[in-house]
Amino acid sequence: MTAQLEQKAEGARVTGRQPRSSKQNGRKDHRGTERRFATWWWFTPALLALVLIHYAPSAIGAFFAFTNWKGLGKWQFVGWDNFAAIAEGGPTTTALINTFIIGISFVVLTNVLGLLLALGLNRTVKSRNVIRTLIFAPVVLSSLATSYIWKFIFEQDGPLNEFLASIGLESLQRTWLGDPSTVLPAIIIVMVWQNVGLVMVMYLAGLATVSPELEEAASLDGASLWQRFNYVVLPAIMPSVVIAMTLMLINGLRVFDQIQALTGGGPYGASETLAVTIYKETFVMGRFGFGAALALVMSVIIIILTVAQRLLLRTNSKG
Amino acid sequence: MFRYTKKTLFREALLILVAFIFLLPFYFLINLALKNGSDALTTSAMQLVTNPTLDAFGQAIQGGRQATLMDGMLNSIIITAGSVLVLVAVGSISAYTLSRRTGKLSKAALGLILVTMVLPAQAAIIPIYVGMRNVGLVGTHAGTIIMYAGALLPISIFLYMGFTNGIARDYEEAAQIDGASRFTVFRKIIFPLLSPATGTVAIFTGLIVWNDFFTGLIFLNGSDAVTLPVVIYNFVGESVSEWNVIFAAIIISMIPIMAFFLFAQKQFIQGFTGGVKS
Numbered sequence: 211m212t213a214q215l216e217q218k219a220e221g222a223r224v225t226g227r228q229p230r231s232s233k234q235n236g237r238k239d240h241r242g243t244e245r246r247f248a249t250w251w252w253f254t255p256a257l258l259a260l261v262l263i264h265y266a267p268s269a270i271g272a273f274f275a276f277t278n279w280k281g282l283g284k285w286q287f288v289g290w291d292n293f294a295a296i297a298e299g300g301p302t303t304t305a306l307i308n309t310f311i312i313g314i315s316f317v318v319l320t321n322v323l324g325l326l327l328a329l330g331l332n333r334t335v336k337s338r339n340v341i342r343t344l345i346f347a348p349v350v351l352s353s354l355a356t357s358y359i360w361k362f363i364f365e366q367d368g369p370l371n372e373f374l375a376s377i378g379l380e381s382l383q384r385t386w387l388g389d390p391s392t393v394l395p396a397i398i399i400v401m402v403w404q405n406v407g408l409v410m411v412m413y414l415a416g417l418a419t420v421s422p423e424l425e426e427a428a429s430l431d432g433a434s435l436w437q438r439f440n441y442v443v444l445p446a447i448m449p450s451v452v453i454a455m456t457l458m459l460i461n462g463l464r465v466f467d468q469i470q471a472l473t474g475g476g477p478y479g480a481s482e483t484l485a486v487t488i489y490k491e492t493f494v495m496g497r498f499g500f501g502a503a504l505a506l507v508m509s510v511i512i513i514i515l516t517v518a519q520r521l522l523l524r525t526n527s528k529g
Numbered sequence: 530m531f532r533y534t535k536k537t538l539f540r541e542a543l544l545i546l547v548a549f550i551f552l553l554p555f556y557f558l559i560n561l562a563l564k565n566g567s568d569a570l571t572t573s574a575m576q577l578v579t580n581p582t583l584d585a586f587g588q589a590i591q592g593g594r595q596a597t598l599m600d601g602m603l604n605s606i607i608i609t610a611g612s613v614l615v616l617v618a619v620g621s622i623s624a625y626t627l628s629r630r631t632g633k634l635s636k637a638a639l640g641l642i643l644v645t646m647v648l649p650a651q652a653a654i655i656p657i658y659v660g661m662r663n664v665g666l667v668g669t670h671a672g673t674i675i676m677y678a679g680a681l682l683p684i685s686i687f688l689y690m691g692f693t694n695g696i697a698r699d700y701e702e703a704a705q706i707d708g709a710s711r712f713t714v715f716r717k718i719i720f721p722l723l724s725p726a727t728g729t730v731a732i733f734t735g736l737i738v739w740n741d742f743f744t745g746l747i748f749l750n751g752s753d754a755v756t757l758p759v760v761i762y763n764f765v766g767e768s769v770s771e772w773n774v775i776f777a778a779i780i781i782s783m784i785p786i787m788a789f790f791l792f793a794q795k796q797f798i799q800g801f802t803g804g805v806k807s
Contacts, residue, residue, distance in 0.1 A: 247629040247701055247711060248622075253638060256623035256682060263657060263679025264645040271652030281659060327547070334533055335541045341548045343794050350790045350797060352740040354758045355779045358765055359554045362561070362574070362772050369557055369574040403551070411802050464651075467742045471762070485651070485743075492655055493747055502652050509649030 275503035280496050292503035301479050302504065305487040309463055309508075311394060312401070312483060313515070316462030317455055319402045324409025324454065329439075331410070332417045342414070346407035353404050357471035360400045361387065364472075387473050390480035397481055400468050405461065409454045416450030417443070452523050459519055463512050484508040562586070562776040569773035585777035592774065593764055596753065598781055601760030604749075606785075608673050608756060609738045615678035616734050617727055620685030621693075625719055627686070628693040645683045658747060668752030676744060681734045688733070692726040693719070732800030739786060757782045 275292060279285035296302045327345065331338040348356055363369050364386035371383040386396045420443050428438050444451075466485040469475060475482035475490070482490075484504060492501030557574050563581040564572065572579075590598055627635050657676060658667065666672025696719065704714050720727075742758040749755045750763075761782055768774050790797050 247698070247705075247714065248626040249711060250626065250630065250634065252622045252626045255619045256686065257638070257641075259619070259679040259682045260641055260645065263676065264648055264653065264683075265641075267653035267656040267660070268648040268650075270656040271649060271654075274655070275652065327544075330540055330544050334537045335544060336533075337541060337545060341544055343798075344548050345551055346794075346798055347787075347790065349801065350736060350740075350786055351783055352742070352758050352761070352786075354740075354742045355761055355782055356554070358761070358775060358779060359558050362776075363554065363557065369553075372573055372575065403554070408801070411798055415802060467758075470742070470746075471765075488651060489743070489746075493658075498655055498659070502655050505651035505655065506649050508651050513647050 271502045272506055274499050275506045277499045279499040279502075281492075281498040285499065288499070292500050293507070295500065296504060296507060301482065302487060304479055305482040305484050306507075308394065308481060309465075309483045309485075309511070312398060312465055313459060313462035315398050316401055316405075316465075317458045317519075319398065320405050320409045320458045321451070321454055323402065323406050325413050327406065327410040328413035328417055332414065333422075342411070346411055348404045349408045351404075353467040354471050356404055357400055357468045360396075360403070361472050364396055388477050390477055393473060393477065393481045397465075397468055397472055400472065401462070401465060404468070405458065409458065412450050412454045413447060416447030420446040448523075452520065455519060455523065456516055459516060460512055463508070463515065484511075558776050558780065561773050562780050564773050566771070566773065569771075585773040586781065588771075588774045589764075589778035589781060592768060592778070593760060594767055595751070595763065596755045596760050598757075598760055598764070598778055600753070601755055601757040602782070602785070604670070604754050605739055605757040607670050608677070608754070609735055611670065611674040612677040612681070612738045613731050613735045615674060616681055616685040617730055619678070619682060620689050620730055621720060621723055621727065622715060623682075624686045624689030624693045625715060628690060628696075642683045642686055650680070654744075654747065661748070667748055668754055670754050673744070673748055673754065673756075676748060677734075677738045677741070681737065685730050685734060688730050689723060689726050692723050696722055728796060729800045732797055736786070736797075736801065 274285075276287055276289060277285045278288045278291075296306075331342055335341075365371075366385045366388075370386065374380065374382050384392060386392045425438060425442050428442050433441070464485055465483055466489065469481055469483055469486050470489075473481045475486045485508070488501050488504045488508065491497045491504060560578055561569055561574060562585050563578045563583075565580070565582050565584050568578070568580075569585075592598075593600070596604075627638060661667045661672050661676070666675065700718050700722075701714050704718055705711075709717065740758065741756075742762065745756040745759040746762065750759055755763075761778060764778050765775055
């Protein structure tokens with residue numbers, strides 16, 4: 211994307227000499243013609259924000275990951291101890307595994323269902339605009355608030371168990387969020403419900419770029435539905451695929467709201483993810499150093515998986 | 530080829546069914562919030578409310594030990610409006626500067642902005658919290674606005690640059706020949722031209738700030754400046770299994786954003802997907 215932005219910037223550059231205006235904003239302009247519009251002073255608030263909210267805190271956070279800092283008072287270097295503790299097993303390992311499970315199932319489910327919905331709603335269906343709006347609605351709502359609706363649905367005497375009873379499946383009834391074997395799928399359902407509308411809209415935007423003539427031509431040449439999708443539709447929506455998968459992967463790995471609302475990480479840590487553990491360790495237990503180490507691990511995992519996914523998609527789309 | 534056939538009818542029916550199931554949670558939400566306390570406990574959640582009442586809404590508005598829903602609403606409005614204002618002002622002028630200053634410095638600044646996307650944001654929030662605590666900004670509107678505006682500024686600059694790069698210089702040159710200062714050129718000519726981008730930035734960042742729970746929980750919980758999600762979170766903790774009251778509170782918290790969404794759904798969807806894509 212940088213390359214693209216830079217290219218545009220280059221393209222917009224004015225060549226040739228322009229009359230120099232003498233006094234603007236009380237400052238004399240001694241430089242060349244390119245400096246006539248805007249001044250670097252205008253960038254200082256942004257620079258301050260970049261340094262104070264992004265660079266300095268990231269550097270300091272990475273630094274304290276190697277200490278036993280408690281947020282107050284003295285601290286000592288502990289080397290790689292925090293990271294060793296994370297790798298040692300126990301609750302953090304569960305959180306790590308849960309984060310992977312949730313992240314990956316979330317990417318797959320939102321994209322498959324989002325694409326199916328988009329394909330279904332693309333063209334001809336009369337109620338497509340209404341359905342699109344309705345399915346998009348959860349996207350604009352607070353994921354914390356919507357999670358509480360689902361918490362109620364999953365309750366012991368909630369609608370889901372009631373529904374199972376009404377169709378004679380009492381044997382399937384359970385406390386969905388209190389059972390370690392069902393808590394993760396339940397959380398994933400809530401996350402997918404909240405986000406599938408966004409993915410659908412991104413795919414609809416991609417599908418709008420597919421030329422109907424090309425599809426029609428392929429169909430006349432005897433291409434099957436699958437061939438039409440694979441050779442005509444998929445190449446056209448590949449940019450949407452890349453964006454949607456990247457975004458959902460990052461969001462899935464960072465999940466916090468839904469878990470905090472639905473289970474708080476329970477039962478017995480069975481649904482803890484990295485973000486939830488970081489919150490607890492840092493802001494509930496006050497172990498800032500350990501929390502920072504966990505946060506660093508989480509950031510690195512996100513970066514590695516995002517890059518890996520991009521590379522995978524690139525080779526696939528070429529092949 | 531794309532005519533309405535029997536197959537399409539089947540597809541349409543299937544999609545309507547899917548949408549129906551998809552919206553069931555909202556049915557439970559509204560239905561239960563309209564029930565009174567005893568009905569909420571004794572009748573089935575699927576059963577339509579027989580004697581709708583607004584009792585639960587009254588309780589929800591009065592409830593909240595530390596901060597009421599209305600406090601939360603007001604705080605959310607102040608913090609969201611403040612953050613969006615800063616993001617629009619700083620984002621637009623920074624993007625404009627970067628598109629008009631095309632030297633090495635500009636490339637360096639762009640790189641600086643790009644790299645923020647891979648910085649360990651989760652690790653950064655801890656030092657920001659400690660730093661703000663030391664200068665007394667934790668638990669204040671101003672501190673939270675600074676935090677949000679700073680965090681979302683790179684995205685806002687990118688969104689604006691998609692537009693500033695495409696603006697021809699003719700207007701600016703003409704205005705400058707007429708004696709307008711650089712800032713007047715920006716304020717009177719560039720900024721109005723950027724209004725589509727301003728819409729995208731406002732909707733995209735505004736939604737993120739309005740719905741954000743994590744930052745509010747850390748920076749604001751326990752203070753007077755708590756935002757709506759934090760109020761809801763505490764509210765649920767205080768009203769154990771009074772689901773009709775909890776749901777009433779949730780509905781109240783959703784009203785502003787839902788109203789916006791239904792009035793301007795096209796802009797919302799475009800703004801949000803536009804923001805996501807950058």
